[in-house]
Amino acid sequence: MKCRHCHHELEHVFLDLGHAPPSNAYLSASQLRAPETTFPLRLYVCDNCWLVQTEDYTAADELFSRDYAYFSSTSLSWLQHAARYVEKITEILKLNRDSFVIEVASNDGYLLKNFVAAGIPCLGVEPTSTADAAEKIGVPVLRKFFGVATAMELAEAGKRADLICGNNVYAHVPDINDFTDGLRIALKQGGTINLEFPHLMNLIRFNQFDTVYHEHFSYLSLTAVVGIFAKAGLRIFDLEELPTHGGSLRIYGCHESDPRKTRSVVMDALEKENAYGLRDLAIYNGFQQKADKVKDDFVEFLIAQKRAGKSVAAYGAAAKGNTLMNYAGVKHDLVSFVCDAAISKQGNYMPGNHLAILPPFELAKFKPDWVVIFPWNIADEVVQQQKQVLGSGTKFVIAVPELKVLP
The missing domain is CATH 3.40.50.720 (NAD(P)-binding Rossmann-like Domain)
Known part of the structure; x- marks a missing residue:
């Protein structure tokens, strides 16, 4: 088995949770008597690029099907988080009616509805049935998985974005290189990428092994993401540490040639990860016992x-x-x-x-x-x-x- 980013041979098991069905594959009463498919739930760490990833995964359309049941708007605190973000990023980037925002994995419109209310043009990219709820509240949606092909379609239609945002989607994509290349293609020159994802360092530090499931193909450190972005011609120039989902990072990305300078907070965070041991196999080898x-x-x-x-x-x-x-x-x-x-x-x-x-x-x-x-x-x-x-x-x-x- 090879790393899905750098294609280095994977040898080191980070966590083995046996076999389990996909976590969001909820069953109807009639399905309880039918055989239930399970998949190995085992994570490896790549000792070359330090991406932590699932061993085996099913096709994305099996995990995120038409009847996908996770709706972001269920949590009031998450709605508030999204509203605060939109207010903040609108001010930082000076977004207005002449701007264009794309949210990847826009779910039920929990976030983009705030841009709609502000009169800022936007588009959600969402392949699951949660898009129905978004469209009902006036959020435009492209019902597709995001990657190079979708990004090319958007670019050719003149829909490159001033802001591409994605909350808790980066860990969910099976082909992280294709997804990241898509970000570059769909981003205007001078545009900004914001991705939020749970921080691997917190997963290890606070023993959050229950955040491991098949729908999460990757478990992300800043160290790994910087390398993935660089390979795609992108650069992380800023970041924030967030309390959401047990401790997340919000990264600010741009084209490699963007004149904005990389802030010291990025280098500080990389040094913090290194000091914690995220470039040392020992920190990964001891995690199984903590989960047990x-x-x-x-x-x-x-x-x-x-x-x-x-x-x-x-x-x-x-x-x-x-x-x-x-x-x-x-x-x-x-x-x-x-x-x-x-x-x-x-x-x-x-x-x-x-x-x-x-x-x-x-x-x-x-x-x-x-x-x-x-x-x-x-x-x-x-x-x-x-x-x-x-x-x-x-x-x-x-x-x-x-x-x-x-x-």
């Missing part, structure tokens, strides 16, 4: 609650929960059901573990003793919403980065 401890502690907690006669439910039918549950081998004998605010998921079942996905109001009906919050990155938001309904009789807990009862 989280899994073991979680299972022990659930078994203890079952023996004590306590009921346990979960909140958030998220990919994080699927990774954790399927790796731990947890079924509905230990966790009764999971609630989720996304209507598209309700009435279905989690892949692998087959937990029923119910509306959040079901928590108030059952009043479980414990609620496990799978999307730990929005745990505070969930607790604030649900405590008012459930009262003090229910306790909340997260399993990652370590088992913790929430106040």
